[in-house]
Amino acid sequence: MIDEISMKIRADELIRMALAEDVTSEDVSTNSVLRAPAPGEAELICKQAGVIAGLPVFARVFELLGGVQTELLAADGDRVEKGQKLAAVRGDMRAILTGERTALNFLQRMSGIATYTAKMAALLEGSGLKLVDTRKTTPNMRLFEKYAVRVGGGGNHRYNLSDAVLLKDNHIGAAGGVAEAVRRAKAYAPFTAKIEVEAENIAMALEAVEAGADIVMLDNMSHDDMKAAVQAIGGRALVEISGNVTAENAARLKDIGADIVSCGALTHSAPILDVSLKNLHPVG
Numbered sequence: 613m614i615d616e617i618s619m620k621i622r623a624d625e626l627i628r629m630a631l632a633e634d635v636t637s638e639d640v641s642t643n644s645v646l647r648a649p650a651p652g653e654a655e656l657i658c659k660q661a662g663v664i665a666g667l668p669v670f671a672r673v674f675e676l677l678g679g680v681q682t683e684l685l686a687a688d689g690d691r692v693e694k695g696q697k698l699a700a701v702r703g704d705m706r707a708i709l710t711g712e713r714t715a716l717n718f719l720q721r722m723s724g725i726a727t728y729t730a731k732m733a734a735l736l737e738g739s740g741l742k743l744v745d746t747r748k749t750t751p752n753m754r755l756f757e758k759y760a761v762r763v764g765g766g767g768n769h770r771y772n773l774s775d776a777v778l779l780k781d782n783h784i785g786a787a788g789g790v791a792e793a794v795r796r797a798k799a800y801a802p803f804t805a806k807i808e809v810e811a812e813n814i815a816m817a818l819e820a821v822e823a824g825a826d827i828v829m830l831d832n833m834s835h836d837d838m839k840a841a842v843q844a845i846g847g848r849a850l851v852e853i854s855g856n857v858t859a860e861n862a863a864r865l866k867d868i869g870a871d872i873v874s875c876g877a878l879t880h881s882a883p884i885l886d887v888s889l890k891n892l893h894p895v896g
Contacts, residue, residue: 614668614759622755627673629752630714642709649679651896652705654712656698656719659886663730664692665763666722667699669756673715679704680711689726689763698887705892712889720884721753722760728882729764731859732875739866741853741873744769748876757879769874777807778829784809790816794823808852817841821848829874831855835864842869 614623658664665688674680680703686692701708733743744767749757758768770776777797779790787793790809797807808827809820814837817828828845830838832855842851852872853865858881865873 614755619668619672623669623672624676626752626755627669627676627714627718630717631673631676631711634714635710639706639710642706646706646709649704649706650894651703652708652892652894653700653702654708654889654892655700657888657890658692658696658698659694659888661691661693662723662727662885663764664688664690664698664719664723664885665726665760666719666756669722670699670715670719673711673718674701674703674707677707677711680707701889702895705894708889708892716887716889718756719887721750722756722763723885723887725757725760725879725882726764727885728859729761729766729878732862732878733765735859735862736866736873741865741870742767743878744872744874745878746854746874746876747772748880750879761878764878766875766878776805777801778810779808779825780810781812790819791823794820794825798824810854811841813837814841814844818844821845825849827852827872829854830870835868838865838868838870 664686667684667686667688671682671684674682680701683700685700686698692698736743745758745761746769758771761768770778779793779797784790784793787796794807794809801807806826808829809825810829810831811817811820812831813833817830820828827850829852830841833841838853845851850872851870852874853868853870854874857865857873857875858877
């Protein structure tokens with residue numbers, strides 16, 4: 613979760629960057645109509661059904677601007693319906709207006725990812741496959757997007773390049789082959805680091821296992837070849853399926869017998885969940 617400590621250490625800087633992108637000198641629209649602090653209230657309304665994610669980030673945008681309190685009426689992971697009131701935002705209307713778009717951008721993006729992930733997880737239910745994301749995330753949004761995947765019922769692959777060894781086609785090419793790439797990784801990486809190898813065919817998968825890989829990724833292989841590779845590996849390594857996995861084809865992967873399915877579409881292709889801040893009006 614994005615807890616209070618993590619929010620201050622990791623998220624605040626990214627939220628401030630998003631706000632700074634939207635206000636380079638001043639919010640000229642807001643300053644045109646409000647020259648001084650003015651108390652007001654607005655409602656956060658869901659405009660379509662889905663899984664909500666990012667409510668604490670939404671609220672934090674206004675906290676950083678100051679003078680605004682957000683009363684959350686739902687929690688991350690809740691299934692929400694069209695027309696549902698998700699929060700009440702109260703305080704200085706200038707801060708509410710200035711932060712509105714940034715706060716909604718975070719919430720819509722994260723909720724869209726959570727909703728799409730929940731759909732994918734439901735398609736794989738009962739298969740034993742663990743659904744995880746990839747590093748195909750929006751620049752400077754990885755913290756939020758990977759959190760949203762977990763909210764939607766998925767898991768996270770490595771967070772970044774420092775987390776684990778993943779030897780892809782170009783690493784293997786640079787090293788001169790699968791076995792040599794694994795040998796070098798074992799010699800260099802910390803003993804706590806897992807070593808995963810991307811395999812494009814059954815022969816590469818078996819070479820990776822025999823070289824001592826902990827995880828083998830079957831990348832863009834045919835359904836029958838993936839099943840054969842899993843049988844040939846025989847439990848000597850974890851098996852991950854990858855390559856153009858979407859909600860349209862996920863169910864076809866259930867009988868392969870792999871352990872993990874990674875899906876870049878969770879973060880790069882999920883549509884937003886439509887939410888809106890409405891009915892801003894003065895109070896007091």
